[in-house]
């Protein structure tokens with residue numbers, strides 16, 4: 001039995017709204033804690049792990065409604081929660097989920113027939129089962145070591161890049177040398193801004209990349 005303890009903000013079921021698996025019913029496990037500090041981050045309530053925000057496992061087994069909170073959970077405890085949902089696709093996100101060793105959790109889930117997908121910024125080492133699908137949304141020139149980002153790019157099954165302006169696409173170009181050629185590339189407009197969305201649409205057409213529009217924000221689900 002593994003003794004890794006995760007700090008979890010929420011577990012809930014929804015439709016994957018981003019990237020390659022957009023439209024897929026999925027159970028989301030959102031880890032608490034991130035120190036990368038993206039100014040436009042849509043989950044800032046996951047950044048801090050404060051002692052007095054600790055809750056019970058039962059309490060975090062529902063959407064957090066953007067509340068800063070967390071519960072301790074082992075891989076076995078998370079498996080029990082997940083088994084009460086329908087979806088077989090499990091998205092592990094955060095916060096920055098690579099604060100944690102995800103191998104015990106993802107190995108257990110794959111062994112039980114689930115498919116795991118990781119959402120990560122590429123700023124911490126990726127410790128995950130080899131069967132898992134890794135989505136890297138690279139955070140360039142943010143906290144974290146550049147050599148970590150390069151090795152995260154090598155593990156990526158998908159690179160899903162947040163885009164506000166042209167310089168974000170130029171920065172992605174410089175990073176793609178580290179990527180396996182079979183990795184999917186998707187551009188994701190930041191905060192549904194029209195100019196960013198138009199830029200992503202045109203660039204995806206020009207480069208034959210995919211567009212990721214955060215479907216959940218358009219259809220009004222979490």
Ligand SMILES: C[S@@+](CC[C@H](N)C(=O)[O-])C[C@H]1O[C@@H](n2cnc3c(N)ncnc32)[C@H](O)[C@@H]1O
Pocket residue numbers: 034040041042043093094095096097119120121122136137160162188189190191192214
């Ligand atoms: C909240 S992050 C959590 C996982 C990890 N920390 C990361 O950054 O990949 C999940 C995804 O949401 C994206 N994201 C966060 N805020 C966003 C925003 N305002 N607009 C578009 N995408 C956003 C991130 O780039 C990432 O792809």
Ligand SMILES: Nc1nc2[nH]cc(C(=O)O)c2c(=O)[nH]1
Pocket residue numbers: 014015016017018043093094119216221222
């Ligand atoms: N529906 C839905 N899809 C998502 N895909 C990635 C998300 C994330 O926050 O990592 C996310 C999210 O928060 N909700």
Ligand code: SF4
Pocket residue numbers: 034035036037038041042043044046094095096121139
């Ligand atoms: S790395 Fe992810 S969770 Fe952390 S601040 Fe950036 S978008 Fe938000």
Ligand SMILES: [Mg+2]
Pocket residue numbers: 042043
């Ligand atoms: Mg989200």
